[in-house]
Amino acid sequence: MSSARCSSDATSTPTTQGSTRQVQLVLLLGSMIAIGPLTVDTYLPALPQIGDDLAASDSAVQLTLTGMLLGLGIGQLVVGPLSDSFGRRRPLIAGLCAHAGASILCALAPTIAVLAVVRVMQGLSCAAVAVVAVAIVRDLLEGVAVARMMSRLMLVMGLAPILAPSLGSLVLTFTSWRGIFIVLAGIGVLLIALATVGIRETLPVERRQPATISSTLSTYRTLANDRMFVALTLIGGLMMAGMFAYVAGASFVLQEGYGLDSTMFGLVFGMNAVVLVLTCQLNPLMLRVFSVRQVLSGALVAEMAAAGALLVAALTGWGGLAAVIICMALVVSTAALAFPNTPALALSDHGDTAGTAAAVLGCVQYGLGGLVAPLVGAFGSATAAPMAAVMLCATGLAVILMFGVVHREARPAQTVSHLPL
Template structure:
């Protein structure tokens, strides 16, 4: 059984795709919109830059763990109710973030905000998997990326402009308003995509059994690590770029927002390029191409930052890095979920949790140079890109060539 809203008329599919894509934009908006305010937040709380950056790290940890919870819950209870509950909770916690009076309170609230916002991220992907297969799934994920990918472009611009007439607290109020609008739209326009007979029963034990089975799928694990390393490099850039560009290269918050938005457009171009080419080339070939571009850009960036090159040297490889993430995230997500239709929520949750945990663990490393050196950022991005390519080649590509997925067919039988 397929969801009529997604597989019926093209305009209906587009409408629901816009809603789902906007839901996935919750994460980049929650991350990117407050980036221009990080230096101001550090000054207000009397905290160091690295300690303030923990607000991003803990949000990512919450986003990771939340996906691990929301995915299996949506497999058991359906997609719609957990999605609405998660989004409503996100709105409430965003308002509490604006009222935080200490950096410690903000750190706790950011963790809870990520935990709640994860429901939208993972369930939107699961709804898509309920409805499509093969290249059509890749194309629909690209549609989600096109809409959700506007977040990294629009969010820092909105955040930079908000800071012209309000404080960082106003940024969190704006996030609450954004979340409330999405929640209302979901209530009136997103139908249930998982029929009762397709839901997983058996409670916690069955959920744990499903996760165990998914972890035994070597290709899913390989895609998860590959995507996780790319997310680690991406979030290192996200967390470190504000301090590096404003403190080292001495650009204004508004200029930083424009540069960040420029790089963010690369994500959309990469995802849409993959969607256009998937009918002509294999998804695996597109994924490998993205990994090669990312590795080359990472090395180029590292050399530039080591030798303290100008901003004109640094921006192109950063753009290519984000561009390649658009290719890699779209193709790897589609390839990973195509074999796991009956547990799409759990599989999407597993992919998400590994990606976000990598991001949470790796992103603080970009700030090791403080406001004195940007070299750690280049080293992290280069290492993550090369590591992601090795993960794909060793864990996924080797499996494809040696046993032709026989092991995973037995696991999924």
């Protein structure tokens, strides 16, 4: 993707009406995508209460989180091809309806086993929403415009993990953990209404793929044979693995290793979440000067350097707590530049199968993230060294894929399309 390509896109000025519709679409799709992290994080403050109420062990309660992530990852592989066959709107609304229903079932769950199973259903419903929302972006936009739209979506959806635990704690002051799932059901119903009124079908009938197993397998083979897509998918998964390592290790490192209390940890964690959201908003500005590929390459190298600095600080003690916090913030902020640009490049040549391609991206991200994160605890999490080592390995592999495959497979830039709303 050339710099000239970015320049031409930057000079195109949408009408006021078009800009208003883009803002509306960002708010709508951002809210839809945010339902996933909202469903994951809102009930976290209630985990001890769930264990006491259902007479379950800590590990059994944690299975409810595992079930959610399992459904979220695997469900995308099923929903993606369906959205390429039946269009985007119906799977989106069906997913939201399923989320509302599953939330009510969670609130009524009599045992921890039932709750874990229904959480898988919640994950499947969130997978439908996540896949379709990304596919809609690719239906409406191409090239650098996809990266810009994804950056704006992250501003909206990035608020979910920041606010969700606080929302859960607030609900717990009025009711039990079951009330949290009732609130999630209410949010689902609200999103159903918004999607029904505000989301139009974006995949024309003539561009839809046959709804057959052979067609679906053929699409997956096509994606698997695309070296650039595979490399970018793995890059996205490795970036998510680094973030999961941070999420899994930061609490233990800062509280057990450096003695921060829960309030101070929450402040540091929240600040890093804000840094991620704000840095992501620099992406559209950078894309006025650089291509998507250039921004992604720079972000990956910078994140690898930040992870390396974190490892040095952890092993030597240089800079103490301040150095660890600063390096963590640098890792998070550089990752924020990688997340929107990776799908923009990966989906550039797969417009007609954007649902399936987005599903593969999402599945690999959650899959690698879920597999790598436990390594932090396996090697000890009282110091930042294991977390930093996992981050450094993940970003190092991503840099190798970026320069060893993506740059070599670079293709001519495509023309940007604007929102046909």
